[in-house]
Amino acid sequence: MGHALFSDVCWIVRTLKDMGYPAFIAGGAVRDILMGRNPEDYDIATTATPEVVLSIFPRVKPVGKAFGTTLVIIEHRPYQITTLQSSGGTYTELTERDILRRDFTVNALFWDPIEDRLIDIVGGMRDLNLRLLRPVTTAEEIFLDDPIRMLRAVRIAYSLGFTIDPAIPPAIRNHKKLIHRVSPERIQYEMAKILSLSNVLEALCPLVKTRLLFEIIPELIPLL
Template sequence: MGFEVWPEAIELGELFNEHGYELALVGGPVRDLLLNRPSHDLDFCTSARPEEFEPILRKWGHGFWDMGRKFGTLGAMKRREDGSEIGVEVTTYRSDTYDPDSRKPEVNYGDSLEGDLSRRDFTVNAMALRVPQCEFVDPFGGANDLQKKILRTPVDPEQSFDDDPLRMMRAVRFVAQLGFSIEPATAEAITNMVDRISIVSAERVRDELTKLLLSDNPHAGIEALVDSGLADEVLPEIPALQLEMDEHHRHKDVFQHTLMVLDRAIALETGPDGPVPAPDLTLRLAAIMHDIGKPRTRRFEAGGKVSFHHHDYVGAKMTRKRLKALRFDHHVVEDVTDLVALHLRFHGYIDEPWTDAAVRRYVRDAGHLYHRLNRLTRADATTQNKRKSQMFSDAMDDMEARVIELKKREDIDAIRPDLDGQQIMEILGLEPGPEVGRARKHMLDFRLDNGPTDYDAAVAELKRWYAEEA
């Protein structure tokens, strides 16, 4: 089997060999070699202990780091002639044992490459390439599984997932990233053991979910997450979308609709210089969360109709709670929550085009999320009725064109009242307090309704309002 191996891997292998140590390229880089996919960082394992190979790494590269020393891992960077860099991490052969109530391994050094490979998550990641001799090592049939595009554990799957439950999340993530399917016995073990995911930290689950959503095919990953039962544990709002439809099918399958919205939103992401560069975590999270308020708000109305009144606001509260529990960054939590809350806002425009004041309010309320909100709104219009679909698209085009025209005349992205708080207090003779806040809110509403006005007109409006309030 021939490989075009990174020259840095060969060079490092020769250095280890000179000192009498084994070195092998392992895991993702080997898998990517076989798939002809690029790898920007290289992972190795070695017979040497960290204190033995540290001098080799320090001499070979630069930017040495040792954050993983307690796990037997050291790393370095290598600068190439073209100015690019490649990162490497080297880990001593491992033979881990796990505490049943924790996914943190007790590190025991191993004595063989094959033993190290046996403790890896899937056979496609349990292949190695000894360097510098480029000897391919595949004790568990990973290359065959790679060809078949299946995920299988090197050892008994229940033992593997019991040792490290996070591997179950990695399985569904690889479905999305690599387009693989989960081998039946492995899939069955995941379904039987989903409750074990509870010992994994929210941050680790979040990281796997993020990688899934930013992959080439998050649709398949979300389906695998739900089918496996893992979603019931880590993102229960999504399987809850699988509502039983009434016998007349008066509403859509919300789960399938959500997956369609996800696909459509991804298709609306832009190039690197556009307003929503792909892949966009915020937009993709909003797409899968936008309708999670529907199960709680579903009502069967007279005449057989089904309603989901206020599912946008209910869903926004649910979104904030779930994303906070998963330890997403504060700005991600707030942005996704706002998108869910606003995702129905545009729909009134179709029946009756808005005034300029309403357009200004839409842009102001959307703020920096304006382009994402428009894409989420377009993605959510999944009707199969061509006439309705065209009407919706035309209305959105019209609104966006009006925003462009308004922006030529005024800075609607940064609308402020024509009078600030200090001016309001001076004009009305007020001290700081709630009354100033109410006056400022009125002047903001006045600005949104009427566009920019001169100072005298703003003062006259403030005095008129205050006289009525008094």
Template sequence: MPAANARQAGTSPEPTRNIPTDGPATITSQAFPPAVSLRVIPRDQHNISRKDISPNALRVLYRLRDSGFAGYLVGGAVRDLLVGGHPKDFDIATDATPEQVKALFRNSRLIGRRFRLAHVVFGREIIEVATFRANVDDGSGDREQHEGGRLLRDNVYGTIEDDAVRRDFTANALYYAIEDFSVRDYVGGFEDVQARSMKLIGDPEQRYREDPVRMLRAIRLAAKLGFEIDPASAEPIARLAPLLSEAAPARLFEELLKLFLSGNAVASFEGLERFGLLPAILPETAAALASNRSGALRSMLLEGLRGTDARVANDEPVSPAFLFALLLWPAYCRALIGLQAQGVNAEEAQRRAADRVTLHQLGTVALPRRFSLPMQEIWLLQSRFSSRQRKRVMRLLAHPRFRAAYDFLLLRLTASSEHAEDVAFWREAQTQSGEELSAALGVAAPRDVYAEDDAAPPKRRRRRRRSGSAAPATE
């Protein structure tokens, strides 16, 4: 990169070096933090190929290079390509400022307040381009830090070396260079990827305090990649779990969707349990599972998450409403039992339990109403599956949430065989005509769809008052 451009972007040029072609080069600079060194892994010693990289990402990289800027494919895409995965997102790091990126690409827009960056839009694909960021604010940047150590805003630009050490995990601090197709490693991430290890850069406790959501991210990435969390990175998690209460509820909702809708829901849930984060993120579910001695609720939950993973693997949609109905079902059952023990009638107890669990969960995770209301419907419809009255059966079959509620009933069967009769009945009911269903219920088939009203007594015709007559006086 030309020195002039480096100064313009607020970065420093890379040190002059000779990179051998017969093996990785390790170069330590006095300007780096003591524990940071650059290792260059040449093309013949890694498996990343341009044919596996988004053509749009390559376009961005080449234009940055041709305009005198440094640009690297970075983060999850490099990590996933090294383990033979197929990344969906391709992020780029550069020494160009967000404004300079916007000037280069007419199809770009600037986003973010906490992290200012550029989105280069190619139809439905977005290439995220971020400027190298530094750890230390010399007064020229824009950084705001919470008293507890959490970063509220971080727009201090620096060099690629600065950028590497401020990333979260070593596996995410790998840079693919388009000019020689090498991988640049500043913090030992290449070895950690080979060893299948998720390791935080820097002091784990400090990094989690900067952003508590990193604890969830560690579990999600370990589940996705089949990695183990490095012991030093794992040790503070259970102790710092309460810090998640400081995270924005809307952000935690998005993180839960990533945890459970990325095809690794079972491993993610087990990770939350193993590292003590389940009580912090799903507190009432954690309490309900702990009190359920038979383990039936946990078995049902895991079976549902296995189904979720299967649907994701088959590229089938999964409703967040159904997901949260599953995740919060243990909490709902516990609340329902408590209300019924207080003498609340069944129907009222169901409504109050659904509202209580939803309200309490909203204190941690911002569950939108477009998902919380269908979630409650799935729960409340469960009690109707025991009915065999024709009118109620037909009404339930026509309910817009019937299929989701029935699928949920199938999951309940994995926890208790007492639902077998209901499952068998409703499986048949879905395949039968109205006459066949009536016969199965032991009632005569109605003459038409309004037959339920035929037996109702005729309405009295209201007597018309004669004009001029007055209402009787009252004493």
């Protein structure tokens, strides 16, 4: 299955490039590949807009067209394609602008599998070798941009055995109430992932220390 997924992704990237649109495997999939892990899914970043993607591939679902995201379907398997964006969600042809709006450096790596070219402008490879989870910009900025990243930080660090950058816990504590801006479905997804970890008790510690857990489950407050 892993080989089939990767072959499909390479075909999508090659097709986009042949049509004149730079395309890359992006985010956690690149991180996992570099760690020798099989990615659960692949995200493809490209300069092609959703309208262009719809015109190129035979089976496409415009699931998040307003946000630049479509799904290309190959043999019932969906592959997410997202148009490069800068801060504010406007489309861009500059990979650097898209990279700088991502959450953590190890998730901000772009790889062109056709040319075997890795783009790393934020020190993601260094942090990957150090097993360090560090924000692309500042912890405050990435959490203000999307508060679910507070939970993602814990989930990613404890699932991969990474050290959390020292700036992250105080930022979570200071901005913990932002979690109420996040939909229950997204919170439930991240919490389910955390609770399924083999080291779940360790993973819950930073959520308790930063008091983020009590914002999510206030019923636990009397147990303190």
